[in-house]
Amino acid sequence: MRSKVVTVTLNPAIDKTIIVPRLEVGGLNRGEQIRLDPGGKGVNVARVLKKFSIDVTATGFIGSSQGEFIQGSLHDLGIKTDFVKVQGVTRTNLKIVDNNTKITTEINEPGFEVTAKELADFRERLSHLLQDTSFLVLGGSLPQGVSEDVYKEYIFLAKEKNVQVILDAEGEVLKEGIKARPFAVKPNIYELEGLVGRSLATEKNILSAAQEIVREGIEVVVVSMGGRGAIVLSRDEAYCVTPFAITPQSTVGAGDSMVAAMVYAFLENKTLEEVSRWAVAAGTVTASKAGTEVCSLEEVQRSLNKVHVTRI
Numbered sequence: 001m002r003s004k005v006v007t008v009t010l011n012p013a014i015d016k017t018i019i020v021p022r023l024e025v026g027g028l029n030r031g032e033q034i035r036l037d038p039g040g041k042g043v044n045v046a047r048v049l050k051k052f053s054i055d056v057t058a059t060g061f062i063g064s065s066q067g068e069f070i071q072g073s074l075h076d077l078g079i080k081t082d083f084v085k086v087q088g089v090t091r092t093n094l095k096i097v098d099n100n101t102k103i104t105t106e107i108n109e110p111g112f113e114v115t116a117k118e119l120a121d122f123r124e125r126l127s128h129l130l131q132d133t134s135f136l137v138l139g140g141s142l143p144q145g146v147s148e149d150v151y152k153e154y155i156f157l158a159k160e161k162n163v164q165v166i167l168d169a170e171g172e173v174l175k176e177g178i179k180a181r182p183f184a185v186k187p188n189i190y191e192l193e194g195l196v197g198r199s200l201a202t203e204k205n206i207l208s209a210a211q212e213i214v215r216e217g218i219e220v221v222v223v224s225m226g227g228r229g230a231i232v233l234s235r236d237e238a239y240c241v242t243p244f245a246i247t248p249q250s251t252v253g254a255g256d257s258m259v260a261a262m263v264y265a266f267l268e269n270k271t272l273e274e275v276s277r278w279a280v281a282a283g284t285v286t287a288s289k290a291g292t293e294v295c296s297l298e299e300v301q302r303s304l305n306k307v308h309v310t311r312i
Contacts, residue, residue, distance in 0.1 A: 005049055005263055006129050006163075007042035007137040008154065009060035010122075010146060011111040012070055013093040015039030015252070017291035023098040023105065032099065037292040038070040039093055041139030041168055044253045044294065048260035048282065050079050052297045054267065057082055059129060061122065061143060063112040066090035082129060084122045086143075088112030095252060097291060104250045113144040126154060130161045135263050138177065139168035139256070148172040155180035164266070168259050170194065178213065184220035184266075185213065186259055192223055206231050207238060207312065220272065222262065222279055224255055229307075230283075232276040237311070239273055241280045244306035246288040253294050257286040261300060277307045 019033040038047075046058040057080040062070055067090040071081050091109035098105070130136060136158045138151045151173055155165045165182035167174065170191040178185065178195070193200050196209045210221045210233055223231045227248065229241045261282035265275040281303040285295035 004133065004267060005046075005054055005056040005135045005137065006126070006133050007046045007049075007056060007058050007139075008126065009040035009042030009058065009140055010114075010150070011091070011141045011143045012038065012040035012043050012060055012062060012067075013091045013108070013111070014066050014069060015093050015095060015292045017095045017097060017252075019097045019099050019291070022100040023096060023103075029096075035291050036069070036073075038073040039292065041256050041259075042137055043070065043074070044256035044292075045137050045139065045260045045263070046074065046079050047077060048253075048257050048286075048294050049263060050077055051294065052260065052264045054264060056080070057129060059083055059122075059126065061086050061112070061114055061118065063088040063090045066092065082125060084118060084125055086112055086114055086118050095250070095291065097250065102247070102249060104252060106252070108141075111141070111143045114146050119146065119150075123153070123157070127157060127161075130158055130163050133161070133163050134267060135183075136163050136165045137168070137259060137263065138165060138182075139259065142173060149176040151177035152180040155182050166259055166262060168255065178216055178218065181217035183218075184222065184262065185218055186222040186224060186255065186262070188224045188226070188255065203231065203240065203312075207233070211238075220262075220275070222258065222276075224258055224283065226251070227287075229280050230258070230276065231312075232272065232279070234272055237272050239276045240310045240312050241276045242308040242310075243280050243284040244303065246284055248287050249290040250292070251287055252292050254283040254287040257295050258283040261295075264297075273309055273311070277304050277309055281307050 018031040049056040091111040094107040258279040261278040
């Protein structure tokens, strides 16, 4: 039996979080705490879905011993994996947390290079994994050597197998992916601005831009707005979703938690209003946690009623 959800992370990472008392730029910094986690958008989505008791398989590319760390860490969490191994080194993404200001500074490495044969091997692997799967999650940056239209190819592949796709990407990768009309996309404001080619200063501007994406054939658009919440819409409905107050600890994984909650809510056949509430609650809970920690199902359930949803 296949997993209900497959997440793809073509350029995974080891997230190395270092907490310092106060970040001294140009000076000597001594870490108080150091934490290593498997990272990358699809990997993070899989971590949250596992906490939500959803059957999920994480796939993509991994390289060298660092890749073995990612695979082993996911297995320790009870997450199934099916990665294609490549030559080169899996990247390390450094996250420096200033314990005084609670601001996280991120330094992301580019990652390994992927050959044409490895891409062909992965496509075959993905085609096999998508049998009897409900949702495919595509997200994150691409490794070197991978075309910017690769997600478009995978969306078409998924649609041939009646698998619904949620796409979370940016730039040309997002533009190309939308051409294949995935079921849902989750851009932030910056990514949406890049998509429509203009500044989006007001809620009305954001809604109008998101409606353009819906008219392209996307069924659900979730525009994440950080601490301001999200705008969520389909062809027939639109909602402004306001989060509850928190003390932000780290934004790492907050958007991925939103995507995972969307998948969970869709699998549970919840209404778009409920999907909106779940997505923002999950992102907010994760943002209240330090480093790369993510929300649990119980935490999100306790927070649902604190999220304010207004139809617009």
